[in-house]
Amino acid sequence: MKMKKLYYDVKKCLGCKSCEIACAVAHSKSETLFSAIREEVLSLPRKKVLHHKDKNYPVSCRHCKDPICVDACMAAALVYDKEKGMVFHDESRCVGCWMCVMVCPYGAIRPNVKTKIPLRCDKCQDKDEPSCVKACPTGAILWQEEIELPAAVKGQSPSGTVPCKE
Amino acid sequence: MSDSKQKSIDLATQEILKKAQAENIKTAWDRLESQEPQCGFGQLGLCCTVCDMGPCRIDPFGEGASVGVCGANADTIAARNLVRKVAVGASAHSDHGRDVAHTLSLLSEGHTHDYGISDIEKLKDLAQEFGIDINKTKEEITKALSKKLLEEFGRQEGELVFLKRAPKKRQAIWKKLNIAPRGIDREIVELLHTTTMGVDNDYKNLVNTGLRCALSDGWGGSMVATDLQDVILGAPVPIRGKVNLGVLKENYVNIVVHGHEPILSEMAVKASKDPELIKLAKGVGAEGINLAGICCTANEVLMRHGIPVAGNFLQQELAIITGAVEVMIVDVQCIMPALAEVATCFHTKLITTNPKARFPGVNHIEFKPENAYEVAKQIIKSGIENFTKRNKERVNIPKQEMDLVAGFTKEIIFQILGGKYRATYKPLNEAIISGRLRGLAGVVGCNNPKQTHDYFHTTLVKELIKNDVLVLQTGCSAIACAKHGLLIPEAAKEYAGRGLQEICEAVGIPPVLHLGSCVDNSRILTAASYIIKEGGLGEDLSDIPAAGCAPEWMSEKAITIGFYFVASGVYTVFGASPFATLGSKNLTDYLTKDLESIVGGRFEFCAEPMQMAKIMIEHIDKKRQALKLKPVMYQ
Incomplete structure (x- = not known):
């Protein structure tokens, strides 16, 4: 079976940062929003939405x-x-x-200066799908099996994958 | 959430939700599902759209932005967002009050002949409060009173006249904190001003301004609405009625009134009894005209005429989905935009009547007090014509209907307890003092699909009355408990504790008293003031062993009601979800902790009904101890 991966349809991303919140909550102790923001050591998102020119890019470990x-x-x-x-x-x-x-x-690994270790997407291993996918109100984050890309495109990308629709 | 039992504990609702699913008609529950998960910034109150440098968001996890472009932090942003809702809620109730005052003015000038003065005693009582000579003629008193009441809205200085109804100690607190409202409209405008970009940045000051604005609703606009409706339409007296979707009748022309203002629906009641129209209905093969209500308009016509209630807020779409409603007449507030779409699935005509509330593509027949009865007749006629278009195969009216007793007011509590000629609150106070009654609880508010429909209201109220707490209700909360048989005198025997049972049996009242619509929460404030006046339970509203709550709230109006309850010294608990303030710990602490030492009341948030009952009872017991009352008679 092919592995499932996170893909992004950046045309749909509105930059609402719901994925960031969902990610922080998913990696908190309580896993509920109202309690997560009161935990002693605050959970931080593994994902950040970055803005470049006219588009928003949710960025996390690929x-x-x-x-x-x-x-x-x-x-x-x-x-x-x-x-x-x-x-x-x-x-x-x-x-x-x-x-x-x-x-x-990709600048996808984020330093957590408080705990002094980096933060990285773990694809929400303990859940049926990553929390950011569920949280996205426009469906800009896709959770699907890996797609083979044309060789020409492949050459441009260090990891062999690029956002499926850009 | 496809399981209808998860959505509602009400059998009639479950049945129609199944029908909706089978016919692929979307309801609020489906729409909630497509909204989930809801925005975290919104839930925490951390999104600011006040100016165009934004929208700004504060990172609740402390890593990203801690202030907006202007420099406003989480405290300021969450407080501004919250009190803006207070202003909107107050504007809804108070604008309703203004329209009633305007109706009084029109009738005093002879511009409407469809309304008159139904309660001359109450007219005179009010006139006296406003310093009007009651030896004048009825017409003169009416004219002078309507002028005085309309002036309360535009008043710039001094204090609202109704504030004098509150105990002296309470009035002094308001004065000291500078939160005694000066004019109904002024407080709303001033609150909105303070929340614009670059004005008030102190969350405590914003909350205080919010409290003053809310007081201008509870002790102002809402009180005007309630008292004047009683004057014009008649003060309610205990009355039997029926509730739930089963009140719709298969062989009748079903007309449903929905919204909040009873001025038009009162005429619909009259028109539904018009022999000419009944004859017309029989002419199209119906057995007659059946009028029923939804939401607070329902509560208004129930309180005064015993008109059956088809359901509460979340049942508005379901009434149409029964396939048996010819016309739904709507006025203002709590009318889901979705009704227009749902109505197109059936023959039902949705008719808007208020110039403030129009729906694209929906038939609008404008109602004015000057032409009230004619409009009501016209609407009911269109319902009769529509009866022939009903598709009988698609009709499914659930069987569930429940008896109830409504029509309790602050005046009626006087009379029931003391008799008409020696009216008094004494027996009520003595019941609390002796410990037969633990205390009082106001359980009010809406429905919210985030909560299993009716579950929170009914579970909580059952637990409260079991612990000898007399429950006062309004709005959709009252309808929820009525559907589950808590508003009949027999409910005392089944659910109430021994002390409350004894009182209910002696006086012949249900353990849960229905005081009317959501503007009628003002009745609770005046009733509480009478309790203090009667003596023995302290000197201020905050001394009474009582608590308030809104278990399934959703509306901005509920926040405003909460604000004026807290500003009046009442411990007030909100269910469903907490206010969108959790993103600011300072603000949340101020609301749930600090306020108590300032105004005597505070907020609490609780998402579980038994827990909510527990904390309300604990608060009541705390107040009993402070008054050094005897322990509760039956533990």
């Missing part, structure tokens, strides 16, 4: 097949799991050197 961050990790806290198609982050091994943050071509 779990590249050839992940540069894994190579860059000196503490071996990052591992690419081929079967799951995911970069795993072992927080207990992480030393907070920010190398992964620096090498990521």
